[in-house]
Amino acid sequence: xxxxxxxxxxxxxxxxxxxxxxxxxxxxxxxxxxxxxxxxxxxxxxxxxxxxxxxxxxxxxxxxxxxxxxxxxxxxxxxxxxxxxxxxxxxxxxxxxxxxxxxxxxxxxxxxxxxxxxxxxxxxxxxxxxxxxxxxxxxxxxxxxxxxxxxxxxxxxxxxxxxxxxxxxxxxxxxxxxxxxxxxxxxxxxxxxxxxxxxxxxxxxxxxxxxxxxxxxxxxxxxxxxxxxxxxxxxxxxxxxxxxxxxxxxxxxxxxxxxxxxxxxxxxxxxxxxxxxxxxxxxxxxxxxxxxxxxxxxxxxxxxxxxxxxxxxxxxxxxxxxxxxxxxxxxxxxxxxxxxxxxxxxxxxxxxxxxxxxxxxxxxxxxxxxxxxxxxxxxxxxxxxxxxxxxxxxxxxxxxxxxxxxxxxxxxxxxxxxxxxxxxxxxx
Numbered sequence: 001x002x003x004x005x006x007x008x009x010x011x012x013x014x015x016x017x018x019x020x021x022x023x024x025x026x027x028x029x030x031x032x033x034x035x036x037x038x039x040x041x042x043x044x045x046x047x048x049x050x051x052x053x054x055x056x057x058x059x060x061x062x063x064x065x066x067x068x069x070x071x072x073x074x075x076x077x078x079x080x081x082x083x084x085x086x087x088x089x090x091x092x093x094x095x096x097x098x099x100x101x102x103x104x105x106x107x108x109x110x111x112x113x114x115x116x117x118x119x120x121x122x123x124x125x126x127x128x129x130x131x132x133x134x135x136x137x138x139x140x141x142x143x144x145x146x147x148x149x150x151x152x153x154x155x156x157x158x159x160x161x162x163x164x165x166x167x168x169x170x171x172x173x174x175x176x177x178x179x180x181x182x183x184x185x186x187x188x189x190x191x192x193x194x195x196x197x198x199x200x201x202x203x204x205x206x207x208x209x210x211x212x213x214x215x216x217x218x219x220x221x222x223x224x225x226x227x228x229x230x231x232x233x234x235x236x237x238x239x240x241x242x243x244x245x246x247x248x249x250x251x252x253x254x255x256x257x258x259x260x261x262x263x264x265x266x267x268x269x270x271x272x273x274x275x276x277x278x279x280x281x282x283x284x285x286x287x288x289x290x291x292x293x294x295x296x297x298x299x300x301x302x303x304x305x306x307x308x309x310x311x312x313x314x315x316x317x318x319x320x321x322x323x324x325x326x327x328x329x330x331x332x333x334x335x336x337x338x339x340x341x342x343x344x345x346x347x348x349x350x351x352x353x354x355x356x357x358x359x360x361x362x363x364x365x366x367x368x369x370x371x372x373x374x375x376x377x378x379x380x381x382x383x384x385x386x387x388x389x390x391x392x393x394x395x396x397x398x399x400x401x402x403x404x405x406x407x408x409x410x411x412x413x414x415x416x417x418x419x420x421x422x423x424x425x426x427x428x
């Protein structure tokens with residue numbers, strides 16, 4: 001095992017930006033946006049939030065989960081530079097599926113911590129609700145049907161063993177929550193109540209966020225279908241189970257979006273005298289298990305959390321807010337226990353009882369998560385960081401936590417295999 005070293009110098013997030021996470025063609029603010037438009041939107045917002053101008057950026061990172069299929073491009077970092085005023089600036093493109101956004105933070109921090117650069121922008125974009133019209137300008141998009149998306153999924157699995165076995169994709173839906181159920185002797189009804197309770201909390205949080213995909217809650221859905229309330233809707237035929245445990249509301253909501261952040265040395269951030277407190281990036285833990293590996297999300301989370309706690313010296317009881325890449329809703333419950341945020345065997349009750357909402361005692365994904373805020377693949381991890389920073393500044397709007405969090409843990413997961421665990425702390 002390679003022992004992680006300490007960063008050469010402390011690094012802080014000083015600027016964040018995020019587009020609405022919508023189906024761009026259906027939303028008036030984003031209709032007609034290309035990927036360059038979207039990345040530029042987020043980048044310019046992050047630069048302005050940092051009190052900088054594009055000329056101040058010294059290097060940037062560009063992330064996308066699937067640039068060839070979703071963006072019709074192979075070197076998108078060079079193609080977006082003009083969209084936010086950094087033509088000719090050195091840059092790198094990277095792609096780690098749905099973990100791309102967390103890697104975006106890690107790479108930017110390492111570039112500054114090493115002393116190579118002082119001011120770095122990092123972001124990600126995926127217009128995941130549509131496909132480009134090939135050989136047409138980037139603003140021309142078309143529908144993205146499921147039958148065109150599914151063949152791309154096996155590309156993230158080992159071609160020698162994973163692909164011939166249907167990429168082991170189906171087993172990943174329920175793998176960890178099934179293990180959890182039997183470990184704690186829970187019934188299928190217990191798991192259903194927990195997942196539905198989590199859905200209610202996350203949808204309520206999302207509806208309060210103007211950038212989120214959904215603008216109405218489950219009570220509205222119940223009323224529209226002649227049902228009494230959200231609980232009745234979530235357990236009804238209008239929200240059927242599509243795996244052993246997961247209902248329709250337990251899967252990601254695919255959409256378009258982009259998000260970006262700006263980092264600099266903490267010493268420089270303090271010297272600049274920002275109105276908002278810099279958010280220090282204390283460290284990252286990293287792990288990866290090939291997608292067909294049983295319990296890979298569990299093992300990756302365990303290892304990533306171990307690394308980042310060892311690196312930072314932070315203990316789980318110091319965590320005020322948790323973000324989990326939850327394209328399967330069960331991830332909120334099981335990851336919360338694995339990183340020590342909620343006591344083992346109890347997270348299902350916290351979820352069932354609504355204690356994980358923005359105003360609960362153990363908030364998770366205060367913007368609604370992948371199933372409710374929306375999932376723009378590679379961009380979603382950066383959107384998590386944007387929401388974390390705004391919560392830690394006390395500027396998260398209607399879904400602001402009553403007690404402004406000081407320490408946030410982010411658990412990124414993507415491609416069936418990549419894991420990043422990161423800890424942020426308000427500078428004092």
